[in-house]
Amino acid sequence: MLVEYLFEMSPWTLGLIMxxxxxxxxxxxxxxxxxEVVKYDEVPIEFKKYQxxxxxxxxxxxxxYNIMAYNFTKYEWFPHCDPRFLETKYRxxxxxxxxxxxxxxxxxxxECDHDLFLEFYKANxxxxxxxxxxxxxxxxxxxxxxxxxxKNVFQQExxxxxxxxxxxxxxxxxxxxxxxxxxxxxxxxxxKQIIQIVNTHLFWxxxxxxxxxxxxxxxxxxxxxxxxxxxxxxLCGDFNAIPSSNVLKYIYKQTPVLTANQKGDFNKNKKxxxxxxxxxxxxxxxxxxxxxxxxxxxxxxxDFAENHPDFTTYTDEFIAATDYILFTEDLDLLExxxxxxxxxxVKSKKLPNAIFxxxxxxxxxxxELKSKK
Numbered sequence: 001m002l003v004e005y006l007f008e009m010s011p012w013t014l015g016l017i018m019x020x021x022x023x024x025x026x027x028x029x030x031x032x033x034x035x036e037v038v039k040y041d042e043v044p045i046e047f048k049k050y051q052x053x054x055x056x057x058x059x060x061x062x063x064x065y066n067i068m069a070y071n072f073t074k075y076e077w078f079p080h081c082d083p084r085f086l087e088t089k090y091r092x093x094x095x096x097x098x099x100x101x102x103x104x105x106x107x108x109x110x111e112c113d114h115d116l117f118l119e120f121y122k123a124n125x126x127x128x129x130x131x132x133x134x135x136x137x138x139x140x141x142x143x144x145x146x147x148x149x150x151k152n153v154f155q156q157e158x159x160x161x162x163x164x165x166x167x168x169x170x171x172x173x174x175x176x177x178x179x180x181x182x183x184x185x186x187x188x189x190x191x192k193q194i195i196q197i198v199n200t201h202l203f204w205x206x207x208x209x210x211x212x213x214x215x216x217x218x219x220x221x222x223x224x225x226x227x228x229x230x231x232x233x234x235l236c237g238d239f240n241a242i243p244s245s246n247v248l249k250y251i252y253k254q255t256p257v258l259t260a261n262q263k264g265d266f267n268k269n270k271k272x273x274x275x276x277x278x279x280x281x282x283x284x285x286x287x288x289x290x291x292x293x294x295x296x297x298x299x300x301x302x303d304f305a306e307n308h309p310d311f312t313t314y315t316d317e318f319i320a321a322t323d324y325i326l327f328t329e330d331l332d333l334l335e336x337x338x339x340x341x342x343x344x345x346v347k348s349k350k351l352p353n354a355i356f357x358x359x360x361x362x363x364x365x366x367x368e369l370k371s372k373k
Contacts, residue, residue: 047337060105073352078350153188154186155187168215243291
């Protein structure tokens with residue numbers, strides 16, 4: 001989101017703004033008319049199926065969702081939205097209802113408020129059978145990434161926090177963006193297969209493509225170097241990058257395309273993107289679960305940019321697909337959650353609105369695991 005520029009302020013300035021905002025919101029909350037509430041069982045959950053599951057194998061459903069932090073829900077940033085539907089007490093229960101209805105085995109949530117997670121989301125996720133991991137050590141951050149997994153489906157092996165500032169900020173101050181990745185290894189009880197789940201949220205500003213390019217290269221090279229056992233990998237997140245971007249080209253091991261008319265400092269973009277491409281090109285067999293969304297079958301294609309959904313976020317200022325579920329090809333993709341790109345409520349009222357509680361839409365993919373003997 002563009003409002004992530006807040007994180008570039010000093011901690012004291014940021015803290016004062018947030019305290020003032022929370023105080024004002026707490027004093028002005030009004031009850032939402034119950035007639036406006038649309039039950040989630042009235043919003044269909046539809047999947048695009050690519051192949052049937054093998055009864056001899058097991059599958060898992062993984063969801064990725066930028067749930068929009070309440071500190072970012074100022075009416076000035078979403079003038080199209082009825083202020084009632086920006087309120088935390090309206091949005092947060094609906095987000096939990098979405099999660100409950102989809103009933104995924106793994107959740108990767110981005111832009112989750114630290115305090116709201118501890119006060120509301122954590123207990124509600126646990127009541128739905130999830131264990132949660134998150135990093136809350138960095139007090140200069142007001143939001144965090146969350147990985148949650150069904151405790152009756154997986155056994156947690158180990159997890160780590162990857163600071164995306166570390167190392168990169170020595171190249172240029174612009175890389176200091178307080179971004180992170182969470183990495184967890186989970187053993188699937190039934191198949192005994194260990195999988196690696198990664199969740200991240202890359203820098204937002206389109207003028208600094210080299211920053212998010214550096215961030216994704218750091219993540220993938222870290223995974224490549226640390227995953228010595230070659231566990232299957234599922235990487236979720238809001239990459240703040242469209243399918244035709246150099247960020248996606250890096251994932252697909254394609255040469256970056258740099259033009260003088262692109263946004264931002266061309267010289268810096270060229271310098272650092274070429275540096276990461278030449279020095280840190282990864283070898284992971286990754287692809288996006290949604291790169292054949294507009295096709296009838298899931299196959300190898302060079303047109304991955306054109307075949308992603310038209311958008312996963314839809315606001316006054318930005319309409320694009322920026323949310324992804326990547327996976328290594330030792331997993332079989334069975335189906336993906338359909339994105340409501342033709343929904344009249346989305347196109348006429350934008351996001352968020354009475355039905356969809358975030359400025360992003362959730363995405364999900366089901367993968368088949370190979371049983372270990």
